[in-house]
Amino acid sequence: MANSNTTKKYTIWIWVLSIAIPAAVALLFTIRIPGVERLGFLPPIYATINGITAILLVLAVIQIKNGNRRTHEKLMKTNIVLSVLFLVMYVIYHMTSDSTPYGGEGMLRYVYFFILITHILLSITVIPFVLITYVRAISGDFVNHRKIARITFPIWLYVAVTGVIVYFMIAPYY
Numbered sequence: 001m002a003n004s005n006t007t008k009k010y011t012i013w014i015w016v017l018s019i020a021i022p023a024a025v026a027l028l029f030t031i032r033i034p035g036v037e038r039l040g041f042l043p044p045i046y047a048t049i050n051g052i053t054a055i056l057l058v059l060a061v062i063q064i065k066n067g068n069r070r071t072h073e074k075l076m077k078t079n080i081v082l083s084v085l086f087l088v089m090y091v092i093y094h095m096t097s098d099s100t101p102y103g104g105e106g107m108l109r110y111v112y113f114f115i116l117i118t119h120i121l122l123s124i125t126v127i128p129f130v131l132i133t134y135v136r137a138i139s140g141d142f143v144n145h146r147k148i149a150r151i152t153f154p155i156w157l158y159v160a161v162t163g164v165i166v167y168f169m170i171a172p173y174y
Contacts, residue, residue, distance in 0.1 A: 010135045018128040021087070028091045040174060042093040047167035049086045053079050054160035061153060073137070079156075080134065086163075103173040112169045119162040126155045 060075035102112050129152040136145035 007135075007139070010139070014128055014131040014135065017131060021127055022124045025087070025091055029094050031095055033095050036096045038097045039093050040097070042089050043167060043171070043174065046086045046089045046093070047164050049082050049089070050160045050163035050167070053082045053086070054157055054164070056082070057153065057157050057160060076134070076137075080130070083130070100170055100173050102170055104169065108169075112166070115162050115169070116166050119159060119166055122155050123159045123163075126152065126159055129155060 056075050056079050060072050060079065063069075063075060064072040102109065102116075104112055129148065133145060133148050133152045136142070136148060
C-alpha cells in the first residue's frame with residue numbers, strides 16, 4: 001500500500017487532471033487549425049476505439065474474476081492508452097471541423113440527445129474514477145481498488161458504448 005506522501009501526490013494529480021482534461025477539451029473546441037482540411041476519417045476510427053475499449057473492459061472484468069490479475073492489468077492499461085488516443089483524435093477532429101448537427105426527427109432526436117448528454121457528462125465524471133481506480137491498483141491497495149472499480153466499470157463501459165451509439169446515430173449527417 002502507498003504511503004501517505006505518495007497518496008497525497010497522486011491525489012493532487014488526480015484533481016489536476018480531472019479538471020484540466022475537460023477544461024482543455026472545452027478550450028480546444030473553440031480553436032480551429034487554419035488551413036487544415038477537415039479530418040473526416042477520424043470519427044470512425046475513434047468510434048472503433050470506443051468499441052474496442054468496451055470489449056476490453058468486459059474482458060478485463062472476466063479476467064480478474066477468473067484470477068488472471070496480470071491479464072487484467074494489461075487490458076486495463078490498454079484501455080487507458082486507448083482512451084488517451086480517443087481523446088487526442090477527438091480533439092484534433094473538432095479542431096479541424098465544425099460540429100455536425102443531428103438531423104434525426106421525432107422521438108429518435110430525443111433519444112439521441114439523451115444519449116449524447118449523458119455520454120458527455122459521464123465522460124467527464126469518469127476521469128477521476130479511472131485515475132483513482134488505477135492509482136489504488138498500482139499502489140497495491142486492492143481492497144479499495146475493488147470498491148471503486150465497481151463504480152468505475154459501469155460508468156466507463158457506458159461512456160465507451162454510448163460513444164459508439166452516438167457515432168452511428170450522427171454518421172449519416174456528416
